[in-house]
Amino acid sequence: MQLMTLLDPVALAIVGGGTVLVTILRTPFRDLVGGVGALRILWRTPFDAERLLRQVAALTRISRRHGVFQLDRAVIADGDVAAAVAMIVDGAEPDEVEALVRHRRRARIDRHVAAAELWAAAAETAPAMGMVGTLIGLARMFADMEDTSKIGAGMAVALMATLYGALLANLVFAPIAARLRAAGRIEASERAQLDAPLVALAALQAPRQPSLQSAA
Template sequence: MNLATFLDPTALAIVGGGTILSAILRTPAADLARAIAALRTLPRRRFSAEPLLEQITAFGRIARRHGAMALDRSVIADKDLAAAVADIVDGHGPDHVAARLQHLRRARIERHVAAADAWAGMAEAAPAMGMIGTLVGLVAMFVQMADPQAIGSAMAVALLATLYGALLANLVAMPIANRLRAAARVEAFERGRLEAPLAALAERERPRPVSFSPHHPSEAA
């Protein structure tokens, strides 16, 4: 079987170009850029909170020995953890730290969902673009009924456009969307594990008010 038989630039342009145009029109530019950038994460291992939990344990030892202010000199690559540690250094309590982590986690989930939705939208658009390519090929075929060679070329566009749309949707776009959603669910769960130890650290390092008790007059005498 000659694979070149299944290559048609016109059908490919209709399906590929139409799918891309649909994604541009229906998806905000920031979400579309995020969806493309998310392709780099597919070969990576699933997110695990274990390295961050070990780092939090080390921060607890540092704060116990040198005080919470010593954490301000720590190099923290993870943005969520860095924000929580900054709040602890500033003296915020556990409720504030937990609320900050929950907000950052929800915002991260929204970004992941937006990227996955962009690819799911392309999976929906690709078969429709394939049908459009089929209709274009059929119209071209009927217009050129007197030319057998032109009929064959138009028929190829009609059939291959449907094929390209099905392949693009089911072998490219939808698998990417599903993998991004699965990775987002794992990361959301793993990041939820950071809240309790960071809140406990914030509770331990929160500044305590100093109370002064006035001396009784008889004690002064």
């Protein structure tokens, strides 16, 4: 019953609704969708490139034994590695493969940053919306000074709005932003380990190209 005294629907609507509205207005739609979708990362284990490194090593062995074109049959779940292997099968140069892998990793980092910035912006907005709710509550309280039975409702909105803003910012939005940043750093570091093996795999095809051209 005591917890129910901390529930004020009006204050919650002002702070929660205002924070959502401001966040929507200041965020591009693509980043907004990505930021909400990134919440699924919070329930996943940190990204580990070990499985992909083993797969690239296996692809390298296949390429050495049977030729790089056999890699076209490989089933690769990871989009970045699949795109790199597709370029290798098509005869791309090692530096082209390296540029692709780095570009895709940079794009992933940018998406992680955009998602974290969305929730960091919400953490900054919530206290401001709490202050707005406080001002609305005080205005309501002063407007009802003649009726003492209504003063408590205005005071409750004023106090609860400040509380909700602080709680949402520090217990919800800021922790989400921090965890998304951490997940992004871990994934970027892990994926950087894939550069050298993929470039080395692409280099296996490079010596064959001059002979193919001369034969043509």
